[in-house]
Amino acid sequence: MTNTAPSTAGAPTAPGAGDFAARTVKIAKVYGRGDARVVALDGVTVGIPRGRFTAIMGPSGSGKSTLMHCMAGLDSVDSGEVFIGDTELTRLKDKQLTRLRRDKVGFIFQAFNLVPTLTALENITLPMDIAGRRPEKEWLDAVVDTVGLRPRLKHRPTELSGGQQQRVACARALAARPEIIFADEPTGNLDSRSGAEVLGFLRDSVRRMGQTIVMVTHDPSAAAYADQVLFLTDGQIVDTMVGPTAERVLERMKGFETGGGRASMPAADGRSGVGPATAGAHPEQGPGVAAR
Numbered sequence: 095m096t097n098t099a100p101s102t103a104g105a106p107t108a109p110g111a112g113d114f115a116a117r118t119v120k121i122a123k124v125y126g127r128g129d130a131r132v133v134a135l136d137g138v139t140v141g142i143p144r145g146r147f148t149a150i151m152g153p154s155g156s157g158k159s160t161l162m163h164c165m166a167g168l169d170s171v172d173s174g175e176v177f178i179g180d181t182e183l184t185r186l187k188d189k190q191l192t193r194l195r196r197d198k199v200g201f202i203f204q205a206f207n208l209v210p211t212l213t214a215l216e217n218i219t220l221p222m223d224i225a226g227r228r229p230e231k232e233w234l235d236a237v238v239d240t241v242g243l244r245p246r247l248k249h250r251p252t253e254l255s256g257g258q259q260q261r262v263a264c265a266r267a268l269a270a271r272p273e274i275i276f277a278d279e280p281t282g283n284l285d286s287r288s289g290a291e292v293l294g295f296l297r298d299s300v301r302r303m304g305q306t307i308v309m310v311t312h313d314p315s316a317a318a319y320a321d322q323v324l325f326l327t328d329g330q331i332v333d334t335m336v337g338p339t340a341e342r343v344l345e346r347m348k349g350f351e352t353g354g355g356r357a358s359m360p361a362a363d364g365r366s367g368v369g370p371a372t373a374g375a376h377p378e379q380g381p382g383v384a385a386r
């Protein structure tokens with residue numbers, strides 16, 4: 095895969111806010127007090143480009159899940175702003191936030207979170223049933239075929255393999271055509287073959303259906319399915335890699351272990367580092383900086 099990020103000089107304009115399915119502006123999140131105080135997010139400014147697959151990586155405790163939960167409106171921030179599309183989440187009342195999550199956000203978790211008494215198809219359409227929305231038949235058919243579930247639609251979760259259950263969870267997230275899907279370690283409970291299948295479906299849904307997906311992962315091979323990888327350490331985004339490969343992601347992660355976190359110099363090929371990576375750039379900062 096080649097780097098598609100334009101050089102700063104060649105970029106006609108910085109991407110606008112409308113190019114991002116979700117974005118944050120200087121968000122901070124602190125847990126605990128006194129000796130127990132932990133700065134989980136330390137002023138993160140980032141945009142998640144529409145119609146792209148973005149992975150978030152970083153050492154354990156770097157703030158990946160906190161960032162995802164704050165962006166998805168599952169957790170609150172202490173300061174800063176979070177947008178899903180044009181909507182600023184911190185200004186919403188609880189009911190409005192619940193509605194926004196229901197209508198605009200899809201989730202895929204490590205534990206598949208399927209309802210055991212419902213069939214695969216009933217699980218897929220459950221969020222829309224709860225919202226009182228009728229699934230669009232053509233779209234639902236396309237989703238079911240994309241994840242290869244047609245022969246299994248009448249099966250209950252216990253009659254499905256782990257990989258098939260996660261495909262049901264992917265279809266459930268895709269079926270409602272959300273603005274953005276957040277996936278938290280979606281392959282964490284799967285063997286490598288089922289994991290590769292699920293990642294393939296996620297990538298296909300981005301390529302073929304224009305879905306926007308953000309995925310937290312520890313696995314460089316999983317991150318390599320994404321269009322870009324954001325690297326977090328100590329609650330800050332320190333690097334962006336466009337067109338990742340498992341080898342380059344692994345190499346970058348090793349740099350964090352050896353203390354190479356913040357001082358991320360662009361690689362010689364310009365494909366990594368706080369360099370000309372427009373994909374994760376924030377509109378207020380122009381191209382070239384993914385955060386801060």
Ligand SMILES: Nc1ncnc2c1ncn2[C@@H]1O[C@H](COP(=O)(O)OP(=O)(O)OP(=O)(O)O)[C@@H](O)[C@H]1O
Nearest residue numbers: 125126132134152153154155156157158159160161
């Ligand atoms: N509810 C909480 N109360 C106190 N501290 C928390 C809480 N949630 C997270 N933290 C702390 O915030 C920091 C960031 O946690 P977070 O779970 O976002 O990291 P992570 O990068 O997702 O880690 P991992 O890869 O291990 O899942 C960690 O130091 C963690 O201990």
